[in-house]
Amino acid sequence: DAGVIQSPRHEVTEMGQEVTLRCKPISGHNSLFWYRQTMMRGLELLIYFNNNVPIDDSGMPEDRFSAKMPNASFSTLKIQPSEPRDSAVYFCASTGWGEKLFFGSGTQLSVL
């Protein structure tokens, strides 16, 4: 199994641009999580899906952030418009039975 796949690995963009981060969970997993990590705030849970349905998006910082999961094998996290304070590493994770979370390698986002 290839594990959780995130793309791109690195993204550099300018303030005001739209950014889309992508995640392919492990096949058969039914829960997907988006986390953000910064030095100041550590690992923050942004949103999670169960069976493609958003269950808790209380961690999404503001309306500029949106996440979708159109099917069991794909999810996106979109930031529009992006701001320098959005610079962080964004992780996607998935789980099948809630016992173990499997994380992707992350997307390093830099907003200039």
Added chain:
Amino acid sequence: DAKTTQPNSMESNEEEPVHLPCNHSTISGTDYIHWYRQLPSQGPEYVIHGLTSNVNNRMASLAIAEDRKSSTLILHRATLRDAAVYYCILSFRGSSNTGKLIFGQGTTLQVKP
């Protein structure tokens, strides 16, 4: 979500055992205790989890206090590769919280050769 308290950092010598403590005095009866670690420039990875009894796997052991208000992750023989941030997390295993984990600041483990 119940909170955990961990030391900010710890040091260990290579090939010696390491005991990483975690306090969770407000744990509820349905909370599982999870440990994850994050190596530099990588996503977190699962280490071990338990509910009431001590647990062992190929990576580590988890010792849970009888009152469940604290636990200890034990690395039996630290290697340089074990240098990472270790997170102790409580997870409610209700149907609406499947796998939801809230990470704290963790303990940064330094392993000296």
